[in-house]
Amino acid sequence: MVHPFQHCSACGSRDLAARSRREFVCTACGYRHFITPIPAACALVTDSAGRLLVIRRAHEPGLGKWGLPGGVIEGGETGEEACARELAEEVGLRLPAADFHYLTSLPNDYLFQGFLWPTIDLFFTAQVADFRAVLAAPDEVSEWAALALEEVPLADFAFPSNAQAVWLLQAGKPF
Numbered sequence: 211m212v213h214p215f216q217h218c219s220a221c222g223s224r225d226l227a228a229r230s231r232r233e234f235v236c237t238a239c240g241y242r243h244f245i246t247p248i249p250a251a252c253a254l255v256t257d258s259a260g261r262l263l264v265i266r267r268a269h270e271p272g273l274g275k276w277g278l279p280g281g282v283i284e285g286g287e288t289g290e291e292a293c294a295r296e297l298a299e300e301v302g303l304r305l306p307a308a309d310f311h312y313l314t315s316l317p318n319d320y321l322f323q324g325f326l327w328p329t330i331d332l333f334f335t336a337q338v339a340d341f342r343a344v345l346a347a348p349d350e351v352s353e354w355a356a357l358a359l360e361e362v363p364l365a366d367f368a369f370p371s372n373a374q375a376v377w378l379l380q381a382g383k384p385f
Contacts, residue, residue, distance in 0.1 A: 214325040215243045247317070247330040251292035252280030252372060254313060254335045254379055255303065262362055262376065263341060265300060266353040271321040272368025274352070278375070280331070289332040301354060302345035303338065310334035314378055318371035333375040 213234055215226055223238035234243040255263040264276050279300045283292040290307040297303045313333040319326045341356050359380050367373040 212325070213243075213245065214323070214327075219243065245328065247328040248320070249283040249289070250280060250318070250320075250329045250331045251283050251289040251296065252278045252331055252333050252375065253293045253297050253310065254278060254333060254375060255297065255305075256335070256337050256359075257340050257356060258337070259356075260359060261341075261356040262359055262379070263301065263303075263344070264355050264357055264362060265346070265351045266355075267368050268348060268350055268352040275368035276363060276366050276372075277368045278333075278372045279351075282329075283332075290334060293334045293336070297336075300347050300350045302347070303341075303343055305336055305338070309336045311336070314375060316371040316374055318369050320369075329371075331369075331371040331375070333371075333378075335379070 215234055217224055218226060218236035218239060218241050220241035221236060221239040223236050225237040226234045227237050229235055232245045265279055267273055267275055267277050279297045281296045283289060288307065290310040293310045294305055294307045297305060311334060313335050315330055315332050318329045318331045320329050344354055346354050362376050364373040364376060
């Protein structure tokens with residue numbers, strides 16, 4: 211079974227046995243390794259005209275496809291703090307964490323270093339007056355757009371979870 215563990219974290223043995231899709235046990239020392247979802251935060255930011263900020267990904271996975279600003283939640287961060295940090299890092303918008311409001315959580319898969327990691331994507335909404343301050347980080351974002359909700363091309367998104375969250379926004383889920 212394919213897994214990301216090459217050696218036991220406890221004893222260094224290469225003998226890991228699969229107990230399930232998510233659990234691998236070292237046959238030498240019994241140490242248990244788990245593949246658990248990685249938390250990520252994604253920002254659905256709209257302006258006063260109701261347009262949504264979308265970004266075109268500048269790297270894999272999903273190179274060239276649309277997405278939402280976001281990324282892995284770091285240790286000690288809340289989802290709202292991660293949204294604020296990722297939004298600033300990717301598109302230069304600086305909003306306080308308190309401006310983000312929880313919308314939903316959705317499962318996702320993220321290909322990283324040859325392994326398809328499960329993630330749990332937490333989606334938060336925020337509003338700004340306009341997008342004049344957007345300055346895309348070229349290593350993260352190759353293009354950005356402010357689109358009317360009904361014009362967001364869901365089929366062109368890198369991740370189904372992002373498209374589903376936008377669909378929820380389009381469907382009028384309150385926030």
